[in-house]
Amino acid sequence: MSNAESFVMGSVEGQAPTLSTEGLSVGYGRTAVVDGIRIRVEAGEILCLIGPNGAGKSTILKTLIRQLQPIGGTVLLENTPLPDMKERELARKSAAVLTGRIAPELMTCEEVVAMGRYPYTGMLGILSDADREKVDETIRIVGMEEIRKKDFDRISDGQRQRVMLARALCQEPKLLVMDEPTSFLDIRNKLEFLSILRRLVRERKLAVVMSLHELDLAQKFCDRIVCVGDGNVRAVGTPEEIFSGDVIRDLYGVEHGSYDCLFGTAEPERNSASPRVFVIGGGGSGIPLYRKLQREGIPFASGVLPENDLDLPVAKALASVVITDRANEPVSAERAEEALAVLKTCETVICTVDQFGTVNRENRRLRDYAEEHGLLKRENLMNCKH
């Protein structure tokens, strides 16, 4: 119980935060891009900034690592205001993975990583044995042993981002700031990168602030989410709080389409003309067909779906008419009548389920009706196996 509680709570109140801001406003020159930023990041926590393009996420991140001067307010790193810190002190406490591509000449990956020892080496930057050990250890942690001797210019984007993460870790920071670290990675590299990060945060009590564009990943990997939009922080909360209701839809101003918070999927805007196709689906079998019809611009109806059906979120997002019924109960006669009425107005009926049971007996009637009247087209688009 207590275990579960601390798991849900994430951070312990009262402990000094690694990073906190008070009334921070950030921007370029004198114009504030984002105002009134109040965030707190504890050790062992990932805080994620989400929000539309140009909302000022990068501006906030740059201010947190003193690449930009704040327009107002303060940033405290382990209770010390940023302006009071010497360069070396700051570099030993915070490190960054930034968006700009770097193109160092004739440098191996290992040498790029070793640059992270900068705040610890002497006047000429010569590595000590302890520094070398740290570099080796970091290379092992991020799993880049095979590429350590390769030219930095000649590795893939995924590998590059790992090298940049290793370089930042070599600074042994308390706070790691990353600006869209996964943006140019393929899906496998995104997952691997964030998994490494998650492990590090847990094991080393690192505090991470980063921005992500992949909402589904933010939901799965981050402890707290900060929504940035329209010149201020719109909401701060756990993924469970942020990814419910209309927070995301409002934040991004999604008007032509929808975003499903539970699955993290976005669907385009529905075609709400009167339906030409009636889909008898269920259990997820209809989803590929709904998307295909949407792509081809054909308005459709779907039914009868129980309210807990896997098809339902997509059907609701895309179909012009959806007929639903209570979950775990046989489809009622009234609902079946309603569905039949819609079915009769359609040119075609497609059934994506092969078997019917007692609960969806009425759906079999719908199919039989369609078959008798020559409306039925059997199409099973379930190519992706579950």
Add this chain to the structure above:
Amino acid sequence: MNTHEPAAVSHETAERRILCCFGILTVLLLLLLTLNLLAGSSRITPGEAFSALFRGETGETSARIIRSIRLPRLLAAAVLGGGLSVSGYLLQTFFGNPIAGPFVLGISSGAKLLVALVMIVSLGKGIVLHSAAMVAAAFCGAMLSMGLVLLASRKLRNMALLVVCGVMIGYVCSAITEIAVTFADDSNIVNLHNWSMGSFSGIDMGDVAVLSGIVVPAVLLAFLLSKPMAAYQLGEAYARSMGVNLRRFRTALILLSSVLSACVTAFAGPISFVGIAVPHLMRSFFRTAKPILMVPACFLGGGVFCLFCDLIARTLFAPTELSISTVTAVFGAPVVIWMLLTRKRGDTK
């Protein structure tokens, strides 16, 4: 360059390679110093040269030639050549661009302009200026051009355009220099004309002391900047996040590169291509871009390159002397073209 040796081996070979490269450069330097000492219109045997250098027999003509003509000239060529290529290397680091250099960015021409103006004015009044004053004038000119280039670099993110801009600044400075020379007194022009083409001739041991007193400390300071320079190679933002004080670092870089190229221009006139070609040759030769190695390598390599070019300038069509820029251009420009071609291939990969 494409071969990937096993990890442990490649580390050792890289270290051995670096030692070898420094060894070769040192041998070349000694060889060229000797050749420059011995070669020339009047035949001097190694024995005579040795005694002139170490026994202090100043009476003979050969000893006088060695001690007051050839020795200062070769020392100046070695030190100024080294300084010039370090200056180029600093500018390349600053702009993150391998074709930046004191000559293409118009910094040498700016220095030349002010030196020419100061010379004309002072010669007109019959004052012979001390070499330190010439360096000061050159430094002002260099900073003037540098200021213009920096202003342009704020507007122009594109490095190619910045270089074009620098070349234009160089032309403007050269044009004004030409005008000034045209209206100067006849007797001054010969002197000025030689100098403005670039030459190591006419440098005495007093000058060598002054120029070494400027170039050597400046190169040492540049060497001390090698740590932040390495960080800067990862870009401004990363350098800052690792603890580099950017403002101080960039100011130091600009001042040092300007002092170095100003000093070279004050004593030997504008010398082309050394500042670009030598750092590039050194990078390919050492197969690394680490500043801690590149600063000494550029200094040595620049010395070797300029001694070699000066040897050719003096001896190829003797007794007629070529201007040093002519020779450095012949050897330096192809290196630059080669670099541009190979870089382009690297980019498309």
